[in-house]
Amino acid sequence: MRQKRLFTMLVTKFCRLVPVVMSLLVAMPVAAQDDDAVSFDQDIRPLLSDRCYSCHGPDSNSREADLRLDLEEPAHESAIVPGSTEDSEFWARIISDDEGDQMPPPHAHKPPFTEAELDLFKRWIEQGAKYERFWAFEKPQPAPVPKDVDAQWQNNPVDAFVASALKESDKHPQPEADFRKLVRRSSLDIIGLPPTPEQIAEQLRLEEEIGREAAWETWIDQLLESPRYGEHMARYWLDLVRFADTNGMHKDFYRNHFAYRDWVIRSFNENLGYDEFLTAQLAGDLLDKPTKDQLTASAFNRLHLIIDVGTALPEESHHKNVVDRVTAVSTAFLGLTMQCAQCHDHKYDPITQKDFYSMYAFFNNFDVKPETPGWPENGLQKPYISLASPEQKSTLEKFDREIQSAQTKINELVAEIAKVDAQTASGAKPVALKAKSKDLKAEKRNREAQLKKLKAKRKRFDRNVPYALVAKEREQLRKTYLLDRGEYDKPSDEVPRDTPGFLPPLNSRTSNPSRLDLAEWLVAEDHPLTSRVAVNRIWQSLMGAGLVRSTEDFGAQGTPPSHPELLDFLADDFRRNGWDTKRLVKLIVTSKTYRQSSVADELAYREDPGNRDLARASRHRLDAEVIRDQLLFVSGEMCDEMYGPSVKPPQPDGLWKSVTMIGERYKADQGDATKRRSIYTYWKRGMPPPQMTILNAPTRDACVARRERTNTPSQALLLLNEQAYFEAAGKFARRVLQKPEDERIAFAWESVTGKLPDENEVAVMEKLLDDLSQTYSSEPELAKQIEAASDDVESNVELAAWTVVANTLFNMDITKNRD
Template identity: 40%
Template sequence: MKGIILSAFIIFLAVVIWQACSDKSTQTDTVLASKSNKIDFNYQVKPILSDKCFACHGPDEKKRDSGLRLDTEEGAFMALKSDPHTFAIVRGNPEQSMLVKRIFSEDPTFRMPPAESNLVLTEEEKNILKRWIEQGAEYKKHWAFIPPQKAKLPEKQFDEWGNNEIDRFIGVKLKEHGFSPSKPADKERLIRRVSFDLTGLPPSLEQMDAFLKDESPQAYEKMVDQLLASTAYGERWANYWLDVARYGDSHGYQDDLPRIMWPWRDWVIHAFNKNLPYDQFVTWQLAGDLLPDATKEQILASGFNRNHKITQEGGVIPEEYRTEYVADRTNTFGKAFLGMSVECSRCHDHKYDPILQKDFFSIYAFFNKVKEKGLIGYYELPKPSITITQSDLKDVLKFVNGSTIGSKDTVSVMVMSDDEPRKTFVLNRGEYDKPTEVEVKPSTPAAIMPFDSTVYGANRLGLTKWLFDARNPLTSRVMVNRLWQEMFGRGIVATSEDFGNQGTLPSHPELLDYLAVDFREHGWDIKYLLKKMVMSATYQQSSATSKELREKDPDNVWLARSARYRLNGEMIRDNVLFTSGLLNPEIGGPSVKPYQPEGIWEAIAAGRKDRGEMGYIQDNGPKLYRRSLYTYWRKTIPPPSMLIFDAAMKEICEVRRVRTSTPLQALNLLNDPQILEASRVLGSQLLEKHTLSTEQKIEQAFRKIVSRRPTEKEVEILMDGYTSELSRFKAQPLLAKKFLNVGAYPQNEKLDPVACAAMMHVVSMIYNLDEAISKS
């Protein structure tokens, strides 16, 4: 098992590296594909400087060579230190610009970038820089740091195509690149797509039939409204937010003992379902405890900040780990809400982005006032915390599923509470025991937007006011891009975790800015924005493609078709539970422990049996069939079936999952007891329908799982499989009983085990179809 986990990790790492390279190549292709005569600094010049020059001539003063700084206008036009009469860039005069001379030089000792950097400029990149200087070498602020503005809506590009503003912007890019939109998806595939996207579950047979029968122009919109109103909507989006919040049911580190944070998860589900505006959703999580007359709900929401790992290991230095907790909250803030890798500035000034080490510790100062310990004892509740009582469950916290809390019991949850102000100093190399003499106050990177403590307040609540100031260029863009990523499979900015100089440029910058402003103007209404996306003609396109389209736009950047990709692990498992009728629809409550390979905790855990968490004790009954959102997540030993399908580790904030395709996934689908049990249960249910023929039973199984009617050829293939398996099991009845002996759900002893095994095999085949685990 250790070997399997190691192999999976190596594959995962390789895919991450491949994805990063793919993202960068896409950015370069986008930049160099521009046909504009006017060279644009942000979209053509800056990516070249960032990739090939900023490491030595960028924001990091300690790594800056020759004193030349190309990331700022002031630095780029200063005289060179080596010769006060020479300049790297002379506006309008490339012949006098040392930058041009050196990048075009044939002398390897003089040419830039230097040979030892292993960086090379292409001829096209050199010519872009030269033409830019000829045109006056105009500098612009980084695109993501310029507040978004609504561009004028483009004219319709295709007469018979387009539903809303999104399609106007998409149409311009399609026409620009020589594409036409695809035809609309058929109704069966469309309802499956939108159902998974909005609720994380497939449509029921009843929903499909009603949608297919409804021929009114409003049929699709009515279905969208129904899905948005479903309680499953909150669970689907809470599942995404748990990655961002690095949620887990244990403390992490060596012994990794359990913690209670599930009431905070219940709040997240509740917040999404009641459509809490995004500005409030974030404010409560970052600073709910600091709101005037804060309610217990708002204080509970602040538990977001406490989802980081906490150590219980003897012998550690408490202050070292307390520092790590504060740094984790700082890193999470940067990635989750700014789309910036601020952690790069903990040890030194950022090499590519204008975020100084001082900036990192200025953000750090907001989170450095919590009265917490770096080391807690075994089973000790980390402070600060709140206690949830029976009275709370009947009142302000009635959304918390307290069914497991006894009438006299309470449950305590980690939250935020500031102590007396603690001085914050820049730490040399970010090390806890090496404070410098540079004291910092709570603040933010000036390059993004200056922070005025007299206006906002020098605490976490002030930080949220800065975050949702209409002038903040990042907050709305970042969230719009994440929602787009979840709907379309790829963000408008593909690197949704990095809006900095090393991130990809937006494929549709005017659209991103339009939606960012629109989102803010409509009260940060997430359901409003999601509905706009799914109502667009762009979203409703067919995913069918052609060889030409795949070759010209393999990553579907320009959206001439709908995206097709594998569902995440939670959706795959939940689809199995839902379509088999096994899904327990209960919302909220403590995490549960469904099927898991035996011995994993014992083989990997370093804990002792007397600490109660060395062995995995599987749940029984309805708990086995809860949505995957509620699966117990031990930070050091996550559920292997989820990791196989690229779930985030939840040790740090993650905003974008990679997608891999490995043999382990196929093996899981074929052998996972949850899937085999569901196949048995659904197969038995079909056999109980005596009024249906075998073909009709198989067709119904296919419809449930794949959300469309099978073709005649598909029914023929599945019938052949059923007939073949029926003959095999008739010849080996003991094999049939062994095949059926999976899962805890009781078997119907009245049914013929041979027929049950054959039908179970057919259902399993359908669950293993590529279409069954894909969004198309």
Template identity: 30%
Template sequence: PPTYQEVEAFVNDKSPDAYEKLIDRLLASPHYGERWGRHWLDVARYADTKGYVFTSERRYPYSYTYRDYVIRAFNEDLPFDQFIREQLAADQLDRKGDDRSLAALGFLTVGRRYRGNIHDITDDRIDLVSRGLLGLTASCARCHDHKFDPVPTKDYYGLYSVFISSYEPEEKDLPVIGKPKSEKAYEAYQTERAKRQKNVDDYIHGEAEKFRADARLSVGDVLQAVAEKQKLAAGDQKPQFESKEAPHRRYVDLWRSYLARNAKSQRAVLAPWNQFAALKVKPEEFAARAAEIVQKLSQQEAETQADKRVNLLIVHALKNNPPENIYDVCRAYGSAFKEVEQAWTKELAEAEKAKKPRPEKLEDPAAEELRQILYDADCPAASDDEVAASMFNRAQRNKIRQLEKQLETLDVTSPGAPPRAMVMLDKDKPITTHVHLRGNPGRRGDQAPRQFFRILAGADRKPFEKGSGRLELAEAIASPDNPLTARVFVNRVWMHHFGEGLVKTPSDFGVRSDPPSHPELLDYLASRFMEEGWSVKSLHKIIMMSATYQQGSQESKQARLIDSDNRLLWKRSPARLDFEAMRDSLLFVSGQLSEETEGRGFQIDEMPTEPKRTVYSFVDRNNLPNVFRTFDFANVESSTAQRPYTTVPQQALFAMNSPLLIEQSRFLVKDLELEKVAKEQNVDAAITKLYQRVLLRNPAAEELELGKQFLAHHHDQIETPIRMTGWEKYAQVLCTSNEFMFVD
């Protein structure tokens, strides 16, 4: 709010442009962006947590960078069409060396995570873009063509293709867009993060080493699993694994691919396998046919030609245990590889014990041939740490999540963590998805190319061609030829100025919405908005300079009979301050409001008297602070067009009993030195000073008298669970009055 002195200066300014100068000053204030940016954050369903995420870190470490971007964009009067482009495709724009605009992509990424369901996450983004920017309820077309508006399911999945063609980097790979305020804190953060990252890497490497060691000893098991998956066994034959658990499905697939890919390059080892795998015989015939194959292989033992040679250890394993089914073949291979691995491990141990150089190979050529396969980077048994980690069991994965959560917690809590942008980037190859029949991803319909809504782009629209299509989508939305974008935003601004939009449903301009109360005015403002370079501040000024905006709130019985809802704007409707404005006003009049901006949000439940502006508080999607719920905060589960306004007993209880009101009343009395003023001057002077600070005016004679009666009755400390002096209680009364809580 303004100060009493600012109000007096304005009232006493007799120049013809006094009002215009006031508007210019308010629009130039850095607090303008905090106020109006908060309205946009409601549309963007901004929150600092992900929703329910099982055992993962539920907090976004860098969501605040989007909030700070929005405030900065409004303060700098970033053209709204550019604001749209940056929020949808900042990664693809020329940033001219300033990467801070990458934070704009938080518009897409700060939403709820739906337990990792990519279809629901993508639907949330489509809903945000269509309702938030276009006033279209496109998500209604997820399962079927829109029942009312001209949005077919294919158009919905066209946008689905756009967003599914992008991905979010891991948090550690998000681009840094600034520096922490403290270099010392940053150094401490880097040191601690490196330590915690090493814990993760060391654990994964250690478990991957165990995986590789086990894998080299259990080739027979995975070959049995391959045989089972490829249905090489006949009848009711089943594999018999040496290990307690069957091989991981991905590991089996890796071996299948390896066997097919290396049939020629590893012929000496794999030729027998391929011959047995090609057998199509009944179970009772397998042993006889296998004996024939083994006999032929025995005859090739002396061969030296590459295209005829076979590995002697494999042949001997088959001869020593004549196979009766395909699984016996697998176990023979497994025993040969196992013997080689054990022999190699023994040689390494003996060399280390004798302090000799590490051996480079096994002396036996056949054994060395098998060893080279086991340790070849292309072999699944030698999978790198990342691949091995993808096949860890649940206990191992839980341990990794526990260690990673320590990393994430550091990113969330450390003051030295640098700000990063929650970006989306294009995938290397864009995806053209299919329509999900009845919304079921498992039932595919027609292809849905990446393109804009037909109702807006026209029948000759062309599919997007540049990567995911996000930039082309942004250009289509921000185009002056788009009939919705400017109207939707102008209507939102009008709504926040007057309490109700020209169109009553700010996020739904479809056929079910009421027509605008002043259609020509809406068209005019949208046109002027674009002509003024999509300047939001210019739009404010056009509205606030109007005679309609400058009306008073006086009642008229005749007008009330004609237009009881004030849709024709014959007077100004009083508006209650939302919670952010109310709390900030309390901090301001008590002299406690901090000028600190940006950065991570503070916990308003734990720190109710924190002096930072309320827009910088932490918004928990799962556990919205009670005070937010009490005072009609936005629903952060999805895009909020307009907050509800309720009057419930909890609000009055908050005003009477909350630590915020009590503490600010004490600070207010102390800051104004009311008791001193009352003693050195008189009580009237102290009451007047209090009125000027809180209500920005002088008290009437009746109010002075009532104030003195109140103070006389409460001259001592009031006996309540929280002791307050009479002046503190009186200050609290004024701070909870309708005059303070409402703008009229």
């Protein structure tokens, strides 16, 4: 305890070298200027959706005064007179101070419109109150790439669109960031790991030798070919589809899903086209002669939470499962909140309750039990397939032959015992027969014990054999009904399989469309959402925020795109070029927009704190997995093993005990398993790994398209005191001590930050080392408590001092933020 207090005191004292980062609030969209035309999509619709649509929108059941403000014709007929605010009842209501007349009314608990917002409405009405078809529901219409920009910003279409928008707003982009910073930034963004000093040196050499542009492209290609790319990109997808290792809810049984996770990683590394990626997950089991990979991908349909038998009625459990599947498809592929229409028509988007249940019908016919029947053997619930290797198959077949042989022999013994006992009962040679029966029974018990051991041995072996839960249709089609108020036991009209009416029509091979038809509809050329939603997520992963900030919601309640023409260009380009994800990533990160410096003056941050104009690089908090992985990587401790069952790094005792209903206790793995990348960490929904959730990782109960980003004291305490992170600091200290003494500070600083320390930083480090060395020299017992300390006092002091220095470096701002 004394050592821990001292470490905390020392690190706190010297952490003054860590810059303090103030988080910035995301601003509301800036209103159009006085001399600009007001845009309905950009300026007016978001305000109407936020304050008006809940009572005057698409949902006929909640509509008041029979007034619709989401459509032009009824709005103009009832409340808005184009060109005249004086004759518009809508205008009179939104400027009124009378509580009986003002809109939104006080009981709606919506804030009144601000002066700036009222000015927007006034100018919009005076300009003719023109409505526009909602941008997200129209097929992307790529505009020509702008040519009226600086020549250096014409080589990449991303830059041309961004530079053109900046020019219109009389703003200028920031200069390109330092090359070292860019190498680190791109490495964290593309593979989720920092570059090594050797990699940085090589890129600097290439920059000198072949020029920055060629060196940069070579570096990006290298990152995209790294197997670490797939591990990093898969993590975003696993959040989106709520992948976990347990069922969630109540008993939270283990569920064997790691084969799906491994397939996602391989798919990104092999650059599987997004159209194929989508189709395999939605309907891999329905493809002609599906491969094992395609069947494995169909586990997407089984990633939802599932309750235990006896906890609810099976019919209710089934309904919840299907709703969860529709929600996943809607969030992941459409970027819509279709689940909001399960009880009534959507209040903001043109999604009817019938639309919801028409989509529900596609996922209402799986041949799978709606609940978990007891503790599932090996985490498997039918239907599933084996993915055993040829060697594993051979071993299992050998086990099965031996078990069958042993069982046959036992059956023969049972028959012989019965025969002998019958003879004994008849009075024939009772003494001899009783002795024989006794011997036979003893042999039977012995063989049964051997059989039990053999089965146990097979079971242990089978735990390491990969399996995949898969989708499978029932032979007899289950009918789907519209459910009154969304209650599972109140069916009304029968509903056929179909897609929402406001989107392009579905083409079907038969009178009863399948999930395969649905997948083809999603990737059809005229679909307005699929490519936009996918491109926006990739942009978010690389730039910190999507062009549509509300990545999960492209509907009326979402945010409009900051650069709509750029989004449409990228969506169309993505589709036309084979849904090639690596190509898209490269297009974005080779742009000058991506390579800007994040440094800007105070005015720029005040005017655009959310960086919606893209006039600089965004600076943001790194995700939990990236923070943990870089500490393991820099320390030299990271295990490179890929794929396989999830692993359990150490965590505080008693966490599982506090939530379990089945007596589970957390048993940490040992050795290299605890040092694997975070994507392989066991994810228990009832108690996710605290090292991740403290740093904003989701529980994966629901689909998450974008994580929250916070900066809290508990995060600082975790990174400072977590045993695994402190051990990593000790390992890193030993790496540093292997370097010549005059190179140690530079090596340590560069390994962690990607930069070389300046004179002031070197001086601070030297002072910190001197102070720590003096402390440990005067209290050698503290130094001896450092892991793997030796009997040599001097070496222990040096190791202890460098361990605390390493821990201090690990807690610097740069290890927690992408710059």
